[in-house]
Amino acid sequence: MSPASLDEALVAAAQGGSAEAFSRLVERHQQALRAFLRRACGDWASADDLAQETFLAAWSRIGRLKAGASVRAWLCGIGYNKHLTAVRSAGRERARAARYEEDRMAPSEAAPEDRLALEAAMADLPADQRACVALCLAADFSHAEAAEALDLPLGTVKSHVSRGRARLLQALGVCDDAS
Template structure:
């Protein structure tokens, strides 16, 4: 029996639901399909993934294979369309990633500027006031916890936090030109 005749018999059996016949088709053509996809795309891992996807699609579309058509050519056609789809998807992913990185760099630069401005403003506060602000605003301490940690009266901690917050907000507003 010719290879094409063997393929036709296996396709007919697979169409009748014989999974073993389709497994034989996979065995017969997977090397050629993988080699084609590897040469086409240059990425061996992706080629192997696309070959697997190709066989999944082929199994579900066996009824679309025309009588007498080359199984290998049909599989390579499905694989090539999968390859083109992966290329388009990769371009979209790279474009999305580039846009994300550009935005992240912009946001990071803005936050870095604000961080430096805040650090400078914190440096202008008296040491006790700076410690209260650092614990209560940045460290999520309650006023009572900050008072205990710093050994200061609760009222003093509250006033230091209130005045320190007001000073930091003023510095940020002045920096942004709103003040």
């Protein structure tokens, strides 16, 4: 039996639900796929991870493989798309990290007297309210995350943030256009 006809028989069996047939396809093509991904991404560990993701995706998509199509080419196509997705994701993560560092390192634009007034206003808030304001407004927690962190009901956190924000704005003499 030729390699192509063996692949066709294994694909047909895998499309019928045979995990054993798919396992044989993996055995037949994993070296070629891993070698391709290692060359494509230049990182052995990443290539191995991508190969695993490729085989998982291939198992769920085996029904879409057309009769007579090259299994190896199909797998390499899936693997390459996984690689491109990983590259884009890593780029977005690097951009987010860079923006975070820029924001974190940017000098505060508030005047020293405004910072002191804000600290004093925060100190005047009740402890639970101050904690909710600090997490939601200063640390960018969602209300749900703050509720979980502080072990408070979600509605209580929302109320504390709203009231605390209003008290801070009033203490700083700022008009609250949002309410």
